[in-house]
Amino acid sequence: MLNSPEKSIDFNIKGSGFKLITTRFSKKTIILDLKKIYKKTGENYFLLTKNHYPEIQKQLKSGIKLLAILQDTIHFKISQLSSKKVPIKVNSNITYKKGFDLNTPIKVTPDSILLSGTSKNLNTINSIYTEKIDLINISESTTKELKLIIPQRIRVTNKKTSISLDVDKFTEGEIEIPINIKNPPKKESINIFPKTVMITYKVGLKNFNRINASSFDVFCDYKQTKKNNLSYLVPHLNVKTNLVSSVRMIPNKIDFLIYK
Template sequence: MKKKLNIPKTFFGFLTASVFFWLLINLSKEYNTEVEYDVEYTQLSLQKTLISTPLKKITLVLKSSGYNLFAANLAHKPIQLDLNRAAKKKGNDYFFLSKNLLPEIQSQLKSGIQLLRVKQDSIPLKIGTLSSKKIPLKADLNITFQLGYDFSKPINIVPDSIVVSGDESYLDSLDFLNLEKVVLENLSENTNITAPVIFPKDVHLKTDNESVKIQISVDKFTEGEIEVPVFVKNAPKGINIFPKKVKIIYKVGLKNFNEITPDLFKVECDYLQSVNNEVNYLTPKLKSFPDLATLIRVVPDKIDFLTYE
C-alpha cells in the first residue's frame, strides 16, 4: 500500500515567496538584449510612393533592467521613421544609415531603456514617383456545366478595369491584373460572384476596388438550322452556282432561339481563290454571324459553279 505524502501548505507559501523575490532580484538587474520592433514609415511626400515593401521589422540592441526589457518584449509601439530623412543612393534607391537613426529611435523608447545599436547596418528603400492608371482586369474561370448548358453570352466583369496608384515606371509596364481563380461545377443558372483582384507581391499599389463582381449568364442550349444565300466575291459575269443557299447549323440558348434570323449570317465564296488553287468548286466561308450562336457549321462545304462566256 502506497504511503500518502503530506506536504505542509506553508511549504508552498515559502516556495512562492522565494520565486517571487528571485524574480524581483533578477528583474531589477541590468541586461543587454535584442528586441524586435515593428517599423512604420512616415512623412512620405504626396508625389512619391514606396515601390516595394521595405523592412517591416528591425532588431534593436537594448540595455535596461530586466523588468523594462521584459515589458518591452511583451508590448511596444512601432518605431516610426521619417522618410524625409532617407538618403538617396541612385535612381529610386534610398536608405537609412542605422547609426544616424539612434537619436530618433531613442526618443521613441520607454523611459529607462537605452538603445545601444540597431542590428541592421542600414535600411534600404525604393521610392518612386506616384502615378495613376486604369488597369483592365482578367478573370480566371474554371467552369463545368450541366449537360446541355453553356454560356449564353460572354462573362461580364463589373467594373472591367480599376484605377490603380503606384510607381509611375511600374504602372507603365502593367497591362492588366488577374482576378483570383474561380471554380464552379455543374452550373445550370445565372450566377454572380465576387472575385478579389490579385496584386503583385512586394509592390505598393493602391486602389479603391480590391474586388469586383463577375456576372455569368447561363442557358440551356439547343441546335438550330437556317438557310442563307451564298454571295460570290470577284465573280465573273455569267457565273452560276449550285446550291444558291447553304444551311447553317448552330447552337443557341433557348431564351435566344427566336432571335436568330437569316439576315444575321453572311456566307461568301471567293472566286479568285478557287482559280488560284486550281479547283473547280467554291468554298463557302462564314463572314458574319450573331454573337448568340456557337458551334457553327456550313452545309455543304463546297459550292459547284459554271461560267458562261
C-alpha cells in the first residue's frame, strides 16, 4: 500500500445509555476485508462502506446497532511490491598511522541487501550506503557495526551491516620477474635486453613471506610493438594477488633484436 488510508470512520449507532457510554470510550479496531475494494485508475482503489454493514455490525458490541456509516468511500493507493538486490557501500573516512595500511580490502558483512518496494521506487536505487564512519590514524584491525541509510517507501529485513578492517604494519619488498614474449615473430628469433624486470611493492608484515615470483606476471607483446612501429617493447604487469599495493616496475621499456 502506497498511502495511509483514513485511520477512523464515523458511525451512527443505537443502543442503551450504558452501552453507548462504554462503546464511546473503547478503542476497538474494526477490520474491513480489502477483497471488496474496486480499482479506479492505475494505483488508485476505493472501498464502498455500504458493502460492509454486516461485517461492521458483527464487530460491534452486543446491544449496539449500526444505523449509518457517515463516510461512503475510503480511498487507497496500492501497487504490487517488487524486490531488488543491491550492493552495500561504506561511507567512510579512514586514515592510517604512518607505516600501517589495509592488508586486504574492507570486508562488508552482509555486502548486499534485498529491497522491497514498487518498481518505480526501486528503479532509482543501485546501492545502499552505510551511515558515515570516521576512523582516524588507526594502527590495528577493527570491526564496526553500521546502520544502513534506507530510502523512504523501501522495506528491508535488515538495517545494519558490519565492516572489518585487517590492518597491519607495512614494509616494502622487491622481486625480479622474467619477461615473457607474446606473439613473437614466426620466422625470426627475438632477443630482449634486459630479460627481467624488478618489481617493488608494499606488503603487510604477516603476508611478506606469501609473496613470490608466482604473484606477478610480466609480458611484452611483440605484435603491438610492430603495429605501433616502436623501436622497443612495452612490459605489462599482471598482479595476481590482492596482498600488495603501490606496485612499481623497472624498467618500463625493453630493447630487442631480431635474428633471421
